[in-house]
Amino acid sequence: MEMTSAVASLSALAHGGRLSAFRMLVQAGAAGLPAGEIARCLKMLPNSLSSHLAILDKAGLIHARREGRSIIYTADYGAMQELLGFLLEDCCGGAPEICAPLGEIFARAVACHGTCLPELETA
Amino acid sequence: MEMTSAVASLSALAHGGRLSAFRMLVQAGAAGLPAGEIARCLKMLPNSLSSHLAILDKAGLIHARREGRSIIYTADYGAMQELLGFLLEDCCGGAPEICAPLGEIFARAVACHGTCLPELETA
DNA sequence: TCCATATTTCGACGATAATCGAAATGTATG
DNA sequence: CATACATTTCGATTATCGTCGAAATATGGA
Numbered sequence: 387m388e389m390t391s392a393v394a395s396l397s398a399l400a401h402g403g404r405l406s407a408f409r410m411l412v413q414a415g416a417a418g419l420p421a422g423e424i425a426r427c428l429k430m431l432p433n434s435l436s437s438h439l440a441i442l443d444k445a446g447l448i449h450a451r452r453e454g455r456s457i458i459y460t461a462d463y464g465a466m467q468e469l470l471g472f473l474l475e476d477c478c479g480g481a482p483e484i485c486a487p488l489g490e491i492f493a494r495a496v497a498c499h500g501t502c503l504p505e506l507e508t509a
Numbered sequence: 510m511e512m513t514s515a516v517a518s519l520s521a522l523a524h525g526g527r528l529s530a531f532r533m534l535v536q537a538g539a540a541g542l543p544a545g546e547i548a549r550c551l552k553m554l555p556n557s558l559s560s561h562l563a564i565l566d567k568a569g570l571i572h573a574r575r576e577g578r579s580i581i582y583t584a585d586y587g588a589m590q591e592l593l594g595f596l597l598e599d600c601c602g603g604a605p606e607i608c609a610p611l612g613e614i615f616a617r618a619v620a621c622h623g624t625c626l627p628e629l630e631t632a
Numbered sequence: 633t634c635c636a637t638a639t640t641t642c643g644a645c646g647a648t649a650a651t652c653g654a655a656a657t658g659t660a661t662g
Numbered sequence: 663c664a665t666a667c668a669t670t671t672c673g674a675t676t677a678t679c680g681t682c683g684a685a686a687t688a689t690g691g692a
Contacts, residue, residue: 397523578689
């Protein structure tokens with residue numbers, strides 16, 4: 387991943403609404419979520435959210451597919467992986483013991499306890 | 510880590526110059542780098558860089574210490590860890606096989622091959 | 633104390649981004 | 663084909679950000 391797309395991804399995530407939306411999608415998995423559902427959950431106007439989702443999409447962090455009259459958005463885990471990898475690239479200046487504790491992130495991440503997303507699966 | 514500081518961190522990183530500076534510091538390890546060295550390497554005006562470093566500092570991603578007439582900046586690996594953890598929190602919607610490949614990030618990260626930073630250690 | 637070095641702070645200007653109402657597009661249904 | 667629904671696009675306004683020159687602060691050395 388090169389600088390310019392990393393900045394695009396980080397800029398896309400550097401906004402409360404977009405970050406919340408992205409995290410919802412990350413937590414939603416491959417099934418994804420319709421735009422309206424996200425807007426309702428985050429209490430944003432549909433048109434505002436739409437432009438935010440477009441920014442995330444343009445950065446490659448999420449993708450859209452039409453399903454009936456809804457548009458379903460899904461997180462791109464590969465893009466996420468590239469971004470995190472970019473931040474960690476050549477880290478710790480040759481002292482592996484510094485970046486070793488970063489591995490604990492995944493111990494927590496893989497736990498997958500799931501907090502948000504109330505009745506989305508049943509709706 | 511709560512939303513508001515995550516957005517601050519991502520906003521801080523969402524800029525070419527700041528992202529480059531942060532990555533230099535991440536790669537520099539605990540020794541850190543003086544502001545002037547970063548400015549020279551990134552071809553930025555000292556005052557511009559200074560305000561960018563201030564933003565990264567305010568977000569908690571780096572810290573400053575004075576050493577002689579230089580000011581040495583260092584990356585905060587703990588803050589970095591929190592940010593990455595926040596992005597990965599409750600990921601994958603209960604399907605661990607999705608976020609498992611994210612673990613490969615660290616296989617590469619821990620390699621610590623070191624690219625940039627030419628004669629900084631000898632200067 | 634006087635000067636050079638290293639870095640930051642201030643102030644202004646131009647560029648970019650966020651927000652919202654209104655209108656347009658695409659899709660199902662009667 | 664007309665209508666309702668889901669979402670996007672457009673246009674304008676306001677706020678925030680990035681950049682740069684100039685001046686200020688802090689440190690070390692002659």
